[in-house]
Amino acid sequence: MSFGDPNNPYGQQPPQGQPGHPQQAPQGVPPQYGYPQQPPQGAAPQYGYPQQTPPPPYGAYPQPGLHAPGMPGSGMPPLAHWGLRVGSYLLDVLIIAGPMYAVLGIGAAVSGDETGDTIAGIFSLLGMLYAIGMAFFQLYKEGTTGQSFGKKIVGTSVHREVDGATIGFGMAFVRKLAHILDGIPCYIGYLWPLWDEKKQTFSDKVCGTVVVKVNKAG
Template sequence: MSFGAPNNPYGQPQDPQQGQPGYGYPQQGQPGYQQAPQGVPPQQGYGYPQQPGFPQQAGYGYPPQGYGATPPYANWGQRFLGTLVDGLVFLVPYILVLVGAKVKALLFIGVLAIIAVAIWQLIQEGRTGQTVGKKALGIRLVKEATGQPIGVGMAFVRRIAHALDSIACYLGWLWPAWDAKRQTFADKVCGTIVIRSN
């Protein structure tokens, strides 16, 4: 069977005067063409947007909806100040621990408070992308591939991965100052970025 045969399921050969036919269906102006009744939407082929009512699947890779070609990365100064504010959140529990060196009850309360604040900050960062410091500086931690919060488990893994930032003379903590995506080593390992949220 050749492509020019009458029973060819792939359509007729192209006629330079008629243009490219459409997969075996007659085109407008050709014999056998029938116009669709009024009220019936035309059939859509590949490359057309999806019909209303069918959710369009998000493609893999950043940026998510709402951002341009490059997401608004947080700069090194914003990240540093956010970390500083997060450290200040622990100040009161640390003072309780220091005073508690002489008063055992305060030591116990201080240690519990440090653990509680650390867990609370981790949950907030995983679920919303913001610790107290990040919220104060208007920045947010998200997954680079989706632009969504990374979840509590991944936030915990990222905290552990920050050891990589400290191993090489703390170079990883300074890396966002010149990195194109403003990432620390931990961010690169975990596939995360910190963006401006406002």
């Protein structure tokens, strides 16, 4: 019996379309059975484990606008009380004004003749340049990190109320100008954090900022 014998079942080729032997789909036509095809590149998968949402970065509110710092469930540091705010302000003023007046005092001490007056003028200019430069540097640090030197020493930090982000140099400058509002009505704006729920001054409310307690400088 040969392999070409029609009576030989081992030599026969199964006819196309016979049950049990599915035909291959023509090129370009998706199969109707078997394993599911992989989704096209860039398309979101339709099966498998669900994608995990990454956690919010440290310092951001879980739900912006719903939880203020220091409130239950906010996960944020507590609000800074009035005493800490006063302490940081006085330290910032001391860091700016202390060296400036020291240099001005040296200039005044050497004045009295033409040479001394020239030296005094140079010292006065240096003192003013230091005060202006340090004031702007303090604003830069406060806007980019949340902390001026005084805030870093006492352990406070200023952030946006809506999302806990730092306020940036521009808003730090505007916030400093807005302190004028705190001083207009008999300086009551500076005392407002004593009874305000969010411990904000008038400038904080205008600029949308809050001051929170953080770890002190090591």
